Amino acid sequence: MCLGIPGRIVEILPEREPDPESGEAPLEDGAAFPLRRGVVDFGGVRKEVCLSCVSDARPGDYVVVHVGFAISKIDADEAAKVFELLAAMDELGELEAPEGT
Amino acid sequence: MRYLDEYRDPAAAAKLLAAIRGAVTRPWTLMEVCGGQTHSLLRFGIDRMLPPEVRLVHGPGCPVCVTPIEVIDRALEIAARPEVTFVSFGDMLRVPGTRGDLQRVKAAGGDVRMVYSPLDAVQLARALPSRQVVFFAVGFETTAPANAMAVHAAAREGLESFSVLVSHVLVPPAMEAILAAPDNQVQAFLAAGHVCTVTGLEEYGPIAARHRVPIVVTGFEPLDLLQGIWMALRQLEEGRAEVENQYARSVRPEGNREALRILREVFEVGDRSWRGMGSIPASGLHLREAYRRFDADLRFPAGETRGEAAASPCRSGEVLRGVLRPDQCAEFGVRCTPESPLGATMVSTEGTCAAYYRYRRAETAAVVAGAAHGAQGAPGGGQR
Ligand code: SF4
Numbered sequence: 001m002c003l004g005i006p007g008r009i010v011e012i013l014p015e016r017e018p019d020p021e022s023g024e025a026p027l028e029d030g031a032a033f034p035l036r037r038g039v040v041d042f043g044g045v046r047k048e049v050c051l052s053c054v055s056d057a058r059p060g061d062y063v064v065v066h067v068g069f070a071i072s073k074i075d076a077d078e079a080a081k082v083f084e085l086l087a088a089m090d091e092l093g094e095l096e097a098p099e100g101t
Numbered sequence: 102m103r104y105l106d107e108y109r110d111p112a113a114a115a116k117l118l119a120a121i122r123g124a125v126t127r128p129w130t131l132m133e134v135c136g137g138q139t140h141s142l143l144r145f146g147i148d149r150m151l152p153p154e155v156r157l158v159h160g161p162g163c164p165v166c167v168t169p170i171e172v173i174d175r176a177l178e179i180a181a182r183p184e185v186t187f188v189s190f191g192d193m194l195r196v197p198g199t200r201g202d203l204q205r206v207k208a209a210g211g212d213v214r215m216v217y218s219p220l221d222a223v224q225l226a227r228a229l230p231s232r233q234v235v236f237f238a239v240g241f242e243t244t245a246p247a248n249a250m251a252v253h254a255a256a257r258e259g260l261e262s263f264s265v266l267v268s269h270v271l272v273p274p275a276m277e278a279i280l281a282a283p284d285n286q287v288q289a290f291l292a293a294g295h296v297c298t299v300t301g302l303e304e305y306g307p308i309a310a311r312h313r314v315p316i317v318v319t320g321f322e323p324l325d326l327l328q329g330i331w332m333a334l335r336q337l338e339e340g341r342a343e344v345e346n347q348y349a350r351s352v353r354p355e356g357n358r359e360a361l362r363i364l365r366e367v368f369e370v371g372d373r374s375w376r377g378m379g380s381i382p383a384s385g386l387h388l389r390e391a392y393r394r395f396d397a398d399l400r401f402p403a404g405e406t407r408g409e410a411a412a413s414p415c416r417s418g419e420v421l422r423g424v425l426r427p428d429q430c431a432e433f434g435v436r437c438t439p440e441s442p443l444g445a446t447m448v449s450t451e452g453t454c455a456a457y458y459r460y461r462r463a464e465t466a467a468v469v470a471g472a473a474h475g476a477q478g479a480p481g482g483g484q485r
Pocket residue numbers: 414415416417420427430431432433434437438442443444445446447454
């Protein structure tokens with residue numbers, strides 16, 4: 001149950017419509033903790049996800065989703081760093097490699 | 102898929118492994134805190150690719166596994182009530198209590214249902230107004246904001262038929278308890294990336310300083326784990342004990358402020374008991390006064406006799422503290438399998454026993470068979 005997986009936001013959904021049967025009121029705008037929802041694509045599988053805690057996330061952004069709830073927006077610059085490190089390791093390796101190998 | 106495939110690239114993994122080999126001069130013991138990390142390490146065979154000096158022990162980071170048996174028994178009791186629809190994450194359904202599991206309550210006619218998200222449980226409460234809908238709110242800091250949001254939504258809508266049975270635990274106090282144990286072997290931690298995504302790094306600095314252990318917040322993919330291990334080893338070799346963040350694409354130093362705000366609105370810190378570790382002060386979350394009317398533990402009277410726990414051969418407590426490897430348990434793969442688990446660490450997909458069963462059973466069998474023929478075990482395998 002405890003996994004978090006990355007997915008791409010494809011759509012932000014409007015605030016909930018009033019339920020036609022119960023007549024229950026929609027959740028008010030400007031509430032302390034609004035329930036913000038969206039559709040997230042996980043490699044082809046789409047799910048509705050709560051986006052309340054990633055309020056700056058927009059369609060196209062990647063988020064980490066855990067139990068139907070986005071816990072972070074993935075930072076693309078930070079994500080690239082491990083690959084920059086690997087590239088730096090390569091350059092270092094070439095400098096250290098003896099001549100002619 | 103983006104942010105998954107590129108972190109599984111074998112050529113990049115080989116480079117990090119070479120860096121790890123280059124960095125190590127002495128034996129070191131590292132603990133990965135989170136069950137999701139344990140699962141990845143075994144699934145991709147990372148534990149076996151490491152140089153022999155590096156030993157990984159598996160931490161307590163599986164909420165399904167650490168939920169104590171008293172809480173499971175309370176869940177069984179509440180779920181069996183005729184007016185209750187009991188809602189849970191799937192993994193919890195097969196965790197054995199003193200007498201059976203939630204699946205058995207369901208088979209006996211109880212209304213027990215599985216959901217993917219706590220918000221689905223709130224939806225169910227809306228749809229079934231004549232039922233008492235009880236959600237089993239387990240989890241670490243990662244899950245707490247979602248569970249808090251569910252309680253908050255119910256409160257805002259006046260959904261009084263909804264309640265939660267809370268068993269929320271916090272990671273840093275468990276790390277301290279492991280370090281303080283007299284038989285502790287852990288010299289560095291790979292901290293749980295998704296827990297820290299919510300909480301940030303603040304709490305980890307004092308632990309690193311007090312116990313002189315490096316703490317590297319680490320992600321879950323092979324490259325994340327290898328980089329995290331490399332960072333931890335460099336600290337150990339250089340005599341540093343700092344908090345470093347390998348998983349910065351998701352973890353900000355201050356955590357997720359919005360998630361912390363809803364978490365703190367609904368929950369407050371208090372003592373919790375853990376399977377295998379007993380009660381740890383300030384190691385869990387409880388509903389705040391303003392939300393206590395949603396506490397299922399208060400709403401439903403406790404049964405009179407809880408019964409003596411039958412003596413169980415399960416040693417999951419030792420597995421959770423990292424002092425016993427699953428394949429050292431006599432029941433492993435014999436009477437205890439994921440199909441008929443004796444303990445929580447075999448039930449949960451992130452449980453250490455389940456991970457060993459899934460990815461190491463054939464090898465353990467080979468080692469046993471090899472030993473029977475007077476041969477050595479598989480090279481480098483089966484020893485961690
Ligand atoms: S193998 Fe089964 S019985 Fe042994 S510790 Fe793990 S869960 Fe318990």
